[in-house]
Amino acid sequence: MRKFQNRSKLSQYLSEQRTKVSSIGFVPTMGALHIGHLSLVSKALSENDFVVVSVFVNPTQFDNKDDLVKYPRTLEKDIRLLKTLSENRIAVYAPTVEDIYENKVVSKSFSFNGLEHQMEGAFRDGHFDGVGTIVKRLFEIVKPDTAYFGEKDFQQLQIIKKLVELYHLPVKVIGCPIHRAEDGLALSSRNTRLTEAHREVAPFIYKTLNTAKVMFGTKSAQKVTAWVEKQFKKQPLLKVEYFIIADIETLKPVKRKSTKKSYRAFIAVYAGDIRLIDNIALN
Structure with missing residues (x-):
């Protein structure tokens, strides 16, 4: 399984893959993977020849800095879990903050026809500007045919669909059912x-x-x-x-x-x- 921290090297590798495969799926994550994430990757593998999984704790979507610091980071464990699904059909993109944002770690400002002002947007200042910034950036780097998101973050899913529509991005966004523990708790x-x-x-x-x-x-x-x-x-x-x-x-x-x-x-x-x-x- 190939791991990349540099977007240029990832782009070069994916250009080579596109000469061999007909479709590339994408599952963006913030790491600390669990069975819910793996279900997204499994669906992506079932519908595409090759899959990219990004592991990046995006600083611009955290309104609580303590939450950003405490967010679990388990990259090596994440890679071991992904290898249980496929060793050869998955690439991991685990960029540094500098690789994504270069010298300016700030969000762009987005308007999602009011979707961003409801629920999470009302309680987490600037959250969806951060989401829009990172997802648009990742789509531009990976250039996937299809991207997969869990319905646990349903508002985020709707906003990403709107992002694709507004910016005419050539990617199909697929929402996947919430994965739960046996007692019903949504996995997170x-x-x-x-x-x-x-x-x-x-x-x-x-x-x-x-x-x-x-x-x-x-x-x-x-x-x-x-x-x-x-x-x-x-x-x-x-x-x-x-x-x-x-x-x-x-x-x-x-x-x-x-x-x-x-x-x-x-x-x-x-x-x-x-x-x-x-x-x-x-x-």
Whole structure:
């Protein structure tokens, strides 16, 4: 398995690969890989001749600098995991900050037709400027035919699709189902930092989302939201930052349900100082 830290060397290598293969898939990650990431890579391998996996903890999408410092970095372990899927059909791009940003580690400013102002955008200042900056940069470097993203970050997925549309980028973006632990907790690299007590109570998030989905069949969004907030007040180890039921196209909170629209429930919860997000399709 080839590993690259330099974009020029990666580009040269991929140019050579394109003479041998008909399609290149891409899975961008921030490392600390788990089975959820591997499911994305497996899908990419099943649909492409060759796959690039990037491992880069992007500084411009962290509004909390402590979170950036504490974010797990396990590159050698990540590579060992990827080798269990394929030794010859995967290349790893693990660039330095300098290789990506050169001498100016700042985000570009993006407008995603308002998608960036909802949910995560409202609570994480500049987050989606950082996401747009790094994803656009990686697409330009890798030049993939198809890129794969998990639906756990559903808002991010919608924004990346909008990025591709707005900038006419020649890449197809595929959303993949959320991968969960047996107890329902959405897999995340941050889960490794949960205390034993927080890990034990964390599945309550998905359990509550499932009940909210059932309730949404007969109750208004406002009543479901009030119920969810009440349930979390009974869980002292979990603190809700937001719970929102939104239209999946605009990501705006729903005021009145329509049978012509699709909705999703989104939640962000603090378990101690670890921030967990999840979502579920409602109809």
